[in-house]
Amino acid sequence: MSLEQDVAAARRAVDALENACTPLARHFGDTVDARRLRIDVARLRDDLALLCGGARTALDVPSPSAVVWDDGYDPGPGGSSRTFR
Numbered sequence: 001m002s003l004e005q006d007v008a009a010a011r012r013a014v015d016a017l018e019n020a021c022t023p024l025a026r027h028f029g030d031t032v033d034a035r036r037l038r039i040d041v042a043r044l045r046d047d048l049a050l051l052c053g054g055a056r057t058a059l060d061v062p063s064p065s066a067v068v069w070d071d072g073y074d075p076g077p078g079g080s081s082r083t084f085r
Contacts (some may be wrong), residue, residue, distance in 0.1 A: 007052045011048060014041070014044050014045050014048060017041055018041045022038075025038055
């Protein structure tokens with residue numbers, strides 16, 4: 001299957017899960033567990049959108065994350081002048 005077909009199948013599965021969970025959650029009213037179930041289904045939909053909405057990258061190409069996510073600490077050429085005992 002192509003990526004588009006897999007994404008469509010996953011979205012249909014999330015729709016089916018939501019259709020199955022919505023009537024079930026109504027039996028329990030506005031309880032913590034029913035709210036959590038609704039939130040979890042919504043999170044699945046959001047995660048699928050995030051996963052499929054991002055640009056695809058090659059697996060063998062290293063990302064520049066080490067440069068982008070540096071901690072910002074630059075001791076300079078001489079390092080830190082602090083001494084630890």
